[in-house]
Amino acid sequence: MRRGQQTGANSIKKNFASIYFMQLEQAQSIIAEAVQKKQLLCVVGNCFVEYWGRAASKLPKGKRMLLIKGDSSFAIHQNKNLRPTNYMMNAAISCELQGENLVLKATKRKPKESITVTFYSIEFAKAFEMEDSADIRLFGSETELSRELMQDLSFIEPGLKPAQSECPFRKGVVDILAEDVEGNLVVVEVKRRKADYKAVTQLERYMKQVEKIKGKRTRGILIAPDIQKNARELLEESGLEFAKFDFEIGNPKAKIKGIKKKQRDLKEFF
Amino acid sequence: MRRGQQTGANSIKKNFASIYFMQLEQAQSIIAEAVQKKQLLCVVGNCFVEYWGRAASKLPKGKRMLLIKGDSSFAIHQNKNLRPTNYMMNAAISCELQGENLVLKATKRKPKESITVTFYSIEFAKAFEMEDSADIRLFGSETELSRELMQDLSFIEPGLKPAQSECPFRKGVVDILAEDVEGNLVVVEVKRRKADYKAVTQLERYMKQVEKIKGKRTRGILIAPDIQKNARELLEESGLEFAKFDFEIGNPKAKIKGIKKKQRDLKEFF
C-alpha cells in the first residue's frame, strides 16, 4: 500500500470519499482467492442479507462489513455490537455475479441453513494472510478456580477434605467431591460469578445423584462470589449451603482471597 | 482507492506483499479520528494482547485484526472462530505511541477491566463511515412461537384454553398459562430447540410457583421439537408432560406443523 494514498485522497476530496468503489468483478476475484487460500477476508459494501435455517431473518439494505476467516466462519458485522448480525460456522461459500449484484452464499447442512448476502456495491475488499500460530492463554476459569480450591478446602469449613475433582458422573461433572469431619460426602459446585437459580438446581441434582449412588448422607455446597436472592431462597429450601468466595485473578494462577461460610449447620436441615 | 492498485502490487511483488507497512504515526491518526467519528475501524498488524478483568489472558505476538465499532465495542480477531479472542463492550479507548510500538488500550469500569494491544507493526488501518439505519428482523424466536401457539392451544390437547387474557405473572417468566377441560391450571414452557434438563427444572419451578400462589392443582407441559433422553426421565419423575412441537420457519411468522402429545394422564401421577 502506498503511504498516505488513502488519507490523502480523503482529505482532498472529503465529500466524495464514499464514491470510490471497486468493480464487482475485481471484488469477486479477491474473494474467491482469499477463500481458497484461507486468508482473512474483509469486504465492505452496501448489501442486503437473508438468513434461513434454525430461524429466519432479513437485514434490509445498508452498509456492512463481511468477515470471512480461514476456518470458513462467515460473519456480517454492522457498526454496532460485538456479535455479528448474521453468521455461520463452517460455511460452504460461493460468490457469483448476478446481474448488477455480487451475491455471496454461505451454506451448511446439519443443521441446514444458508445466508445470502447481496452486494449492490463494494467499497472495499481485501484479504490478509494471517500468520499467527499463537493461542490465547486464559486464567481464572471455573476449572482453574476449582483446582485452586482443591488445594485447601478448609477455607470452606475446618476439616473438609477433598476426595476428587472434576469427577464425571452419569450426567454432568461434579466440580469437587469432598468429605467433612463427620464423614458426610460433600458435593461442591463452584461458580466464577454470581450464582443464579440454575446453579442451585444443578448442585441439587448432583447432590441427589451422589447421595443415591453412594448411599450415604450427602451435603451440597455452592461456592460463588455472590448469589442472587431467589437462588438463595431456593438453595435454603433445598437444604443446600452457600459459601462466599472472593478471589482475585492472578498470574499465573488465581489467588483466593478468602471465604466466608454462611453458618448453617447440617442439623438445622435434617 | 485506485482500481487494481492493491492486487496489481500483490501480483507483481507477491513475495513482498507483506512488507508494505504503514507508519505507526499514520495509523494512530487514522485510529483516533475513527474513534472520534464513531466509524467502523479495522486495523491489521502484528501485536500482543493482554486482558485483565473478569478473568485474565495473554495472547502472544501474532498477526490479528482489531475491529472497533461506532458503539465503542472493541474486538481482537484471529483468523478463526466467529467470536473475537479478546473483546470489550463500551470501551474507553486510547491510542498512543510508546517507543517503537503503538499501544491501544480499552478500559471500562463496572466491571473494571482493560485490554492492552501492543502493535509492533501495522499492515493496514482504515475507517469506514457506516451509514446503516436498518435493523435485522428475525423470525422464529421463542417468544414468537409462544405467541403463535397461544392462538390455538387445542393443538396441544383438546379443550386447553388460555387462562387469562393477561397472565398475572411477570411477562416472560411463564410462557403460557392455560386451563384444561378439568379446570386444572396448565403451565406451558416452549423451547425452540431440543429441550434439556434445564428446561425441565425451569418448568418445574414455574409450575410449583403457580401451584403455590393459586392453590390449585397445576400441570406443567414442556413443548419442544425434541427432548433429551435424561431430560425426559427427569420430566417424568417430576410428573411433568412433554409435547412434540414441529414447526417450520415461515415468513412473516412461524408456521406450526403439528403437535403430537405424549399420552400421559394426570391421574397416572397423582
Added chain:
DNA sequence: GCGATCAGCGGCACG
C-alpha cells in the same frame, strides 16, 4: 442500575 432469560447462542471437552 440489577435481575432474569433467550440465543440461529459459540466453543470445548468427553464418551
Added chain:
DNA sequence: CGTGCCGTTGATCGC
C-alpha cells in the same frame, strides 16, 4: 456424531 456445560458469555427486556 451427540451431550453437557462454561462463557471475560452477549443481547434484550422488564423492573
